[in-house]
Every structure is written in structure tokens, then in C-alpha cells.
Amino acid sequence: MDRQNTIICRCEDLTLAEVEEVIAEGYTTIEEIKRICRLGMGPCRGSTCLQLIDRILARQKNCGREEIKMPTNRPPLEGIKMKELTGDAGEK
Amino acid sequence: MPVKNKANVVIIGGGVVGLAVAYNLARLGVKDVVLLERAYLGSGATSRCGAGIRQQWGTEMNCALARKSMDIFEKMNEMLEVKRDIELKQKGYLLLAFSEKEMEQFRKNLKVQSKYDIPSREVTPREARDIVPHLNLEGIVGGAFCPTDGHVNPFLVTEAYANAARRLGVDIYTYTEALDIEMSGSKITGVRTDQGLIKTDSVVNAAGGYSQQIGKMVGLDLPVKSERHEILVTEKVEPLQGPMVMSFSYNIYCQQTPEGPFLMGYGDPDEPESYNLNSSWHFLEEMTRKATRLLPPLKQLRVIRQWAGLYNITPDRQPIIAESEEVPGFFMAIGFSGHGFMIAPMTGVLLAEMIGGEEPSLELKLDPGRFARGDLILEPSVV
Numbered sequence: 001m002d003r004q005n006t007i008i009c010r011c012e013d014l015t016l017a018e019v020e021e022v023i024a025e026g027y028t029t030i031e032e033i034k035r036i037c038r039l040g041m042g043p044c045r046g047s048t049c050l051q052l053i054d055r056i057l058a059r060q061k062n063c064g065r066e067e068i069k070m071p072t073n074r075p076p077l078e079g080i081k082m083k084e085l086t087g088d089a090g091e092k
Numbered sequence: 093m094p095v096k097n098k099a100n101v102v103i104i105g106g107g108v109v110g111l112a113v114a115y116n117l118a119r120l121g122v123k124d125v126v127l128l129e130r131a132y133l134g135s136g137a138t139s140r141c142g143a144g145i146r147q148q149w150g151t152e153m154n155c156a157l158a159r160k161s162m163d164i165f166e167k168m169n170e171m172l173e174v175k176r177d178i179e180l181k182q183k184g185y186l187l188l189a190f191s192e193k194e195m196e197q198f199r200k201n202l203k204v205q206s207k208y209d210i211p212s213r214e215v216t217p218r219e220a221r222d223i224v225p226h227l228n229l230e231g232i233v234g235g236a237f238c239p240t241d242g243h244v245n246p247f248l249v250t251e252a253y254a255n256a257a258r259r260l261g262v263d264i265y266t267y268t269e270a271l272d273i274e275m276s277g278s279k280i281t282g283v284r285t286d287q288g289l290i291k292t293d294s295v296v297n298a299a300g301g302y303s304q305q306i307g308k309m310v311g312l313d314l315p316v317k318s319e320r321h322e323i324l325v326t327e328k329v330e331p332l333q334g335p336m337v338m339s340f341s342y343n344i345y346c347q348q349t350p351e352g353p354f355l356m357g358y359g360d361p362d363e364p365e366s367y368n369l370n371s372s373w374h375f376l377e378e379m380t381r382k383a384t385r386l387l388p389p390l391k392q393l394r395v396i397r398q399w400a401g402l403y404n405i406t407p408d409r410q411p412i413i414a415e416s417e418e419v420p421g422f423f424m425a426i427g428f429s430g431h432g433f434m435i436a437p438m439t440g441v442l443l444a445e446m447i448g449g450e451e452p453s454l455e456l457k458l459d460p461g462r463f464a465r466g467d468l469i470l471e472p473s474v475v
Contacts, residue, residue: 075371076395079327082391085395
């Protein structure tokens, strides 16, 4: 696999090689990894990368995916424009 | 991982304050320093904070700590030989006044700030709009601006202190919880963790939102309380706003971070004392209403995430940085009242000097005895 050109997190433009380097530094939970390299912190809210990072960590730890703890799921479920929250949604 | 069975100093809390103390102790040559963190480093208030660094305070102590901490942030990349740049951005803090009374308080604060060589100044509403062109000036009577205030990345500052401390020999144990502090009379003899006992006569309480609980382990009822403060972040956009915009009347702060998202928080005056970390719908509504009234173009931005952290608050909104009189060897760096991250660098220096018996680089007047004596100087500038 071309690790330098395999994108794991599209929002933050993170490659497999970059993510593996962060893991090699000792950041072995998703909570820590996201804080260091912003994985999963973009507008898609981790919809792709969280499905990949647990596989990468499970492979490294030689365990099942279900053993990898997902980060805290924070609201809102998807991006909401502020004007929709303030009742100004009709404004251009 | 089993812990060492003895240490010169045990630091409880792996947030930025505990790590700054650890680094500075090791730098001063103190051996066998152990730091305990029950989850991962920065998992408490540090990585939940608003990432702002401000020197525009109202009390002498807060001004002194913030000013000297800024010096340290400015040279931190080199000082700590970081792997990742800490993302310091100095585009200022613009504080807005909505009444003459508020403006009078700003003027008083500016006088204190100038004593500490903080380059802040008064601004007119027109000057405020020159600094932040999309600002809605309605109701604004004036403001204050400090061009060297700004932003740093809390995750990366935490990492920088941790790595530097490890290089100097500090043992950092994550996922290791301090369960109790063992004592003989009023003297500390050890810290019991879920990974074993560490014998020591010196403990640093750097437990942030949970500092009250650590105090109870040595029989102290510390004059601090914790409350939830909420925050949200938007999608990334092109650079639009350099400075942090802050209002104590609106009780909000809002800044665009160097990566592009806007980060903003609102302090709910009715928030009860608790350890609650849940996000609320009420906050989302209040925050967006206030922020978009003050900064109308933000209406177009998407909120992508909200979260909460704990403020550990003292009666005068200034921290407690001291050794306990009742329990010698029990050191405290607690009660930061929402501004611990920005003054952590100097806190680390001063507490390490205190523990190591060195001459302090700044005369501290932040002992808990001040509350009993009643000589409170209330910090007026907290959101």
C-alpha cells in the first residue's frame, strides 16, 4: 500500500503514513490521536476516518475492532448553520 | 503499568499545569518526580479550553502571571525543543465595553496592566471596527485592545511540556489514578494509586476541576468549586478575524484559530456547581444568538461540534498557588477560574521554585489564607 498517498482523514488531509507516525509516538487511543493531528475533527465529523482508524489500531494491537474505544460523540449530529439556530434562516 | 515505589514529588493531574510544574522541577534538578494522570494527558480542562491567551486582566497577580507566561509562550518552541509547533498566534484580544461603567473598569485595568509592561490600550468604537471590520457597533461605547494577546494550541503545549519533562527524567503515568494520600499526623507519607503505593512527602494538587477531591484526601476543604462551561467550534473558513473578541456584558469570547475554525464560549451566570460535562441545547442557542449579534457574518458558518469543560473557581477568581499551612508538603496549583491554560507556564516556574526552595522569580500572594483574612481583590474580567 502507498502509505504516503492513502488518505485516512479527508477533512484534515491526513495520510496513513502520518497517522501511523503519530501512533508510533505512543498515542494509542483515538482521543489522543485526534488531539495531536486533528483526525476526525473536521466538518464530516469523522464519518470516514473513524471507520479506518479503529482498524489501524486493532491491527497494531492485534485485537478486534470492537476493543478499540470510539471517541466521545459530540453534538450536533451534523453541521448546522448559525442562522438556522438563531431563526434567521430566511436571510441571504 | 506498576508505579515507582517512591518519589521526591508526586504531581496529581496531567493537564498543562501539572506538566509545567513537572518540567520546571526537573529543570531545577529535582530528581524522582512522578506525575499521575487518570486518563490521557490534557484530558480534563486543558484540552477543553478556548485556547486563548490574554494578558488584559484586572488584578496585579493575574497581570503578572499572564505577562510572564506570554514571554514563555513566545520562546516555547525553542525552550521545549518541540516536535510540533505550538501554533502561537498573536493577533490580539479586543475587549468591548457596553456601558460607561464597564469602560471605567477597563481604564482601571489598563493602569494595572501598564505596570506590568502589558502593551494594551483603550480604543474607541471606530478603532474597534478598524481592528475587527465585521463588528456590529450597536451599543458599544469603547473597548480595550492588546496586540500581543492571542492563541496557542492547548494539545500541542501539553505535548511539548510532557515530552520535555520526560527527557529530563520525569516519570509520567497515564491511566493511573491517585486514590488516596497517606498521612502520619499532618505529614504526607505517600500516594496510593490504582497501580500501587508511591512513598513521598510532597504532593502537588494540579487536578483542575477535581482539586476539591484531592484536597479531601489530606483533610482539607479547599475554597474552590467546579462548574461546567460550554464551548463550540465551527467549520474552517478563510482568515476573517485576527483578534479574539470578548465581552463581559455578553459574557462571551470568540476567536478564529489559525487552522480556520471559529471557537467560542459563553459563561452562563446561572450554571450550578457540578462535575457535569454534557453539552446543552440552551448553550447552542444562547451562544449563536449572542455571537451573531456581535459578529453578524458568523451566521453563515456551520457549527460542527460543541463540548464542555470544568472551571475550578475561587471566591476572587484568582488561582491558589501555594503550599498548605495545615499540611506541609501539600502544594496547590488550583482554582484557575477559567484561565489556567494561559498562565500555566509561569505557574509551573513559580511552584517548582517553591518546592525546590529556590528564590521565587515573582512574589506570589495567592495563598488560600487570603479568603479567611478577607483581603480579597476580585478579578473583574472573567467570562
